[in-house]
Amino acid sequence: MRLTLAALAAAATVLAGCDLAPTYKVPTVAVPVSFHDTAIWQKAQPSDTLPRSDWWKGFNDPLLDKLEADLNAQNFTLAAATATYQQARANAAEAVAGLYPSIIVNGAVDKTSFPQDGVLKAHGLPTSFQVFNSLDGGLQYEFDFWDRVQNTVVAGKAAAQASAADLAFIRLSLEAELATDYLLLRGLDAQRDLLVHTVEAYQQALDVASNRFNGAIASGMDVSRAKAQLESARAQLEDVQARRAMAEHAIASLIAVPAPAFSIPPDLAEISLPELPSALPSVLLQRRPDIASAERQVLATNALIGVARSAFYPNVSLAVIGGLQSSGLSLFNLPNSFWSLGPGLTLPIFEGGLLNAQEAAAIASFNMTAANYRNTVVTAFQDVEDALAQLHWYAAEEADDKRAVAAAQQTLTMSMALYKDGATNFLEVVVAQESLLGSQQALLQLQTLYLQSGVRLIRALGGGWSAADLPKPDDTPLTHVDIQM
Numbered sequence: 001m002r003l004t005l006a007a008l009a010a011a012a013t014v015l016a017g018c019d020l021a022p023t024y025k026v027p028t029v030a031v032p033v034s035f036h037d038t039a040i041w042q043k044a045q046p047s048d049t050l051p052r053s054d055w056w057k058g059f060n061d062p063l064l065d066k067l068e069a070d071l072n073a074q075n076f077t078l079a080a081a082t083a084t085y086q087q088a089r090a091n092a093a094e095a096v097a098g099l100y101p102s103i104i105v106n107g108a109v110d111k112t113s114f115p116q117d118g119v120l121k122a123h124g125l126p127t128s129f130q131v132f133n134s135l136d137g138g139l140q141y142e143f144d145f146w147d148r149v150q151n152t153v154v155a156g157k158a159a160a161q162a163s164a165a166d167l168a169f170i171r172l173s174l175e176a177e178l179a180t181d182y183l184l185l186r187g188l189d190a191q192r193d194l195l196v197h198t199v200e201a202y203q204q205a206l207d208v209a210s211n212r213f214n215g216a217i218a219s220g221m222d223v224s225r226a227k228a229q230l231e232s233a234r235a236q237l238e239d240v241q242a243r244r245a246m247a248e249h250a251i252a253s254l255i256a257v258p259a260p261a262f263s264i265p266p267d268l269a270e271i272s273l274p275e276l277p278s279a280l281p282s283v284l285l286q287r288r289p290d291i292a293s294a295e296r297q298v299l300a301t302n303a304l305i306g307v308a309r310s311a312f313y314p315n316v317s318l319a320v321i322g323g324l325q326s327s328g329l330s331l332f333n334l335p336n337s338f339w340s341l342g343p344g345l346t347l348p349i350f351e352g353g354l355l356n357a358q359e360a361a362a363i364a365s366f367n368m369t370a371a372n373y374r375n376t377v378v379t380a381f382q383d384v385e386d387a388l389a390q391l392h393w394y395a396a397e398e399a400d401d402k403r404a405v406a407a408a409q410q411t412l413t414m415s416m417a418l419y420k421d422g423a424t425n426f427l428e429v430v431v432a433q434e435s436l437l438g439s440q441q442a443l444l445q446l447q448t449l450y451l452q453s454g455v456r457l458i459r460a461l462g463g464g465w466s467a468a469d470l471p472k473p474d475d476t477p478l479t480h481v482d483i484q485m
Contacts, residue, residue, distance in 0.1 A: 019147040021154075021306025024299055027370040029377045032281045035388055055463045056179050058274025063264070064182050070255040071178050072171070081170045088156075088163035095156035098149040101141035139320040148310035151303040158300035161470050165293035168465050172289060174254060176459040180452050181250045187448030188244040189266045194440055195237040202230040202433065205416070209426055222426035229433055273454040276461075281381065287462030288380050292470060294373040301366040308362040311355050314347040380460065387457035394450040401443040408436035 056068050072078065144150055206226035212218035252262035285291055348355060412432035418424040 020309035021151050021303050024302045027373050029374050055458055059271055068175055074256040076256055081167045085163040085167045088160040092156035092160040095153045101139050103139050142317045146310035146313050148307055151306035154303040155300040158296045162293045162296035164471050165289040168289035172463045176455050178254045179455045181247050183451045185247040188240055190444050191240045198233045198437055202233050206230055225426055225430050229430055273451055286467040289465050291376050291380055292467045294376040297369045298373050301369045305362045308359040314345050317344045383460035387453055387460050390453035398446055401446055404439040405443055408439045412436050
């Protein structure tokens with residue numbers, strides 16, 4: 001026995017640390033030196049960067065702050081993602097258990113009973129008695145010579161960190177979606193207000209045309225044109241109200257409130273784009289949770305290659321079994337004890353190519369996750385560039401639209417004055433009205449798109465998140481997210 005233990009100890013010393021997983025390196029991706037379209041991008045000073053978590057507070061809208069808080073507390077998609085992360089942490093903890101010995105204790109008491117009217121009773125013997133007792137336990141431990149267990153632990157912890165990053169990305173995406181919907185709703189409030197005033201102005205124009213017609217100084221065509229303009233504006237107002245209702249319902253679903261029980265009152269308060277955080281392209285790799293998740297998945301599959309390769313080598317374990325047993329009432333007597341101690345060895349001899357196939361599958365899985373990581377990085381840079389381009393050109397377009405609105409307003413004013421003086425027909429007024437309304441609507445829509453592009457850029461830059469926010473491998477799981485209706 002001493003020779004056996006010595007041999008095992010010597011083997012453990014020689015073979016310990018034989019990690020068969022490839023040396024892990026993060027897949028390389030060419031990172032650009034700078035972003036394009038940053039001329040109109042407002043770069044924040046260090047003192048006024050976005051809050052690390054509540055980035056939406058930069059819009060300075062109390063209702064948006066409340067809605068975002070409700071989303072984080074009540075959204076069902078977020079709750080499901082949290083549960084997925086907790087499951088990944090539990091799986092990682094299960095893998096860690098393989099590093100330690102397993103100890104099991106068993107006990108049994110058998111009691112035999114016979115019929116009350118049987119032979120035993122007829123001879124004055126008891127009809128039930130205890131015939132066997134046992135108490136035993138065992139210890140089993142696998143010597144992790146090839147780091148099979150260790151690589152399983154690495155893969156499990158990396159998968160848990162990837163799940164945590166997935167949770168952060170889902171949270172950021174939902175927060176951005178809510179902010180986008182909210183900005184759309186406020187933009188529709190502005191469009192509704194514009195159309196309400198437009199309907200009033202068109203009604204006044206109709207009154208002017210009707211008075212001139214009644215005075216026999218204008219044709220009935222002027223009246224019909226004015227009526228057409230008025231009814232078209234009313235139809236557009238109803239369309240805006242319907243679209244606002246859809247935006248309101250979308251917000252209700254995001255905060256897990258039934259749409260019939262939710263409403264947001266109109267508000268025309270101006271919303272400004274917050275100072276956006278500046279970032280170098282290389283920093284993006286640390287700020288996007290989806291990039292962090294993809295990189296952790298690469299690490300997990302790299303470790304699983306080591307797990308697959310370890311199956312080619314012998315698996316050595318040590319088992320210790322001992323206990324007490326008795327066929328009578330007295331269990332704790334030394335003669336009733338038993339024990340055994342011995343190593344176990346499992347060595348694959350012929351498996352029909354199974355192990356080679358498993359190794360090939362593990363390598364293919366690594367190549368897949370590495371390609372997914374590179375694709376995620378490239379897509380992230382596209383997201384940033386798209387948002388920057390939108391901010392750049394929307395800002396330039398807004399200045400043009402404001403000048404177009406001013407010119408259209410001047411044209412309408414002059415055409416209406418000429419019409420009242422009888423110097424032109426009502427068609428000139430109608431054309432001027434259409435031009436002004438179109439320019440005003442385009443400006444309001446553009447302002448909404450500009451704000452939404454700011455949200456898109458914040459999301460593309462990872463919000464206030466950083467790879468440093470990933471939980472450490474040994475952190476405790478997140479607490480359960482309570483869902484309230």
